[in-house]
Amino acid sequence: MEVRARAPGKIILAGEHAVVHGSAAVAAAIDLYTHSSLQLHPAGEGGAGEVVVDLRDLDLSFSWPCSRLREALGESCRKAELQAPRPCSSEELASIAKLVELHELPEAKIWLSAGLSACLFLYTSILGCRPGKVVVTSDLPMGAGLGSSAAFSVSLSGALLTAAGAICAEGANCGTEWESFGKDDLELVNLWAFQGEKIIHGKPSGIDNAVSTYGSMIKFKKGGLTNLKSGNPVKMLITDTRVGRNTKALVAGVSERASRHPDTMASVFNAVNSISEELSSIVELAANDEIAITSKEEKLAELMEMNQGLLKCMGVSHSSIETVLRATLKYNLVSKLTGAGGGGCVLTLIPNILSNLVLEKVTAELELHGFRCFKVQVGGQGFQLCRG
């Protein structure tokens, strides 16, 4: 049997980085997905067979004989207690890293090793050393702020947990082939995906895996999640500056700045918390006429502008991000970085009354800089499954 799972990427409307330090943040799922499909193979004689990970978009395939996995991981290669996800110990992570190194990734693709380590950890913890093949494809740019690592961890955890019989989809959703899950199953997927994110990010807040698992728009603050019912659709243009960066390093950089200036940075995080709280209540307001919608959008834009200023103050803006801010401001549009920053993607709020002509002009100007623009639906589905 083949299990096909998908999990969405996300945008962060307010609160990235500060959320790692306990502030509130607001995030929403977008309609760009990572798909993980899984086929289990019958165990060969004497435990033969292999685990194959096929990263289709990158045209890369990796395999490990089950016997090699068992030898390297020993006890940890035994199926874990599925209902209680466990973190990857540092010894286990070192053994997994050695298994990944066997494949000698080219220097230009070395960033993949964290994703492969997370994949091997989730596979062997959830299924043990059973032979099987995972195929991953994604609409998301990797390492660009749209939550590719979380969508990868969520889709993979969900496919593995389904194959292990730990969770079960609840039937077709809205007449599509994609099936959704109940609250308890989603919670389990989210907990396992968080362990995968820890391997990739170092110190994740958990917001990216939560919004990818549950979908919709959420306010997230350590230990708590509120579903936001958006009063009117929020329209955003996403610009990928194509400047590569790494969330783990950026998160560590902000923490270092916080340890050098604890009081000052505490005030910055506190200000971001207020922005996220205010933004989440504005998002939920239902505006009925053009004047009300415009006033709501003006408030959102101002909060995004303030948040961008504070992100710059945390040291995570970048000249490419500043270029997008200037280009969009010429059309009176407000932008902020989204995700970890340092390059990656920028959000631009698209007012309801903005004509398609102006939107096309802005997009064309951004593309002239070599950036790539996406128009996305905000606040859609979370983790879902399709039976093959």
Ligand SMILES: Nc1ncnc2c1ncn2[C@@H]1O[C@H](COP(=O)(O)OP(=O)(O)OP(=O)(O)O)[C@@H](O)[C@H]1O
């Ligand atoms: N489809 C995928 N296949 C394999 N590895 C992936 C995939 N998607 C993400 N990854 C792993 O996640 C890493 C990118 O994660 P990172 O957290 O740095 O960026 P992001 O998740 O795209 O952005 P952000 O965390 O700011 O939202 C990649 O370097 C890779 O290790």
Ligand SMILES: C[C@@](O)(CCO)CC(=O)[O-]
């Ligand atoms: C930068 C960060 O706040 C968001 C990355 O999308 C990291 C995290 O919350 O884990």
Ligand SMILES: [Mg+2]
């Ligand atoms: Mg990430």
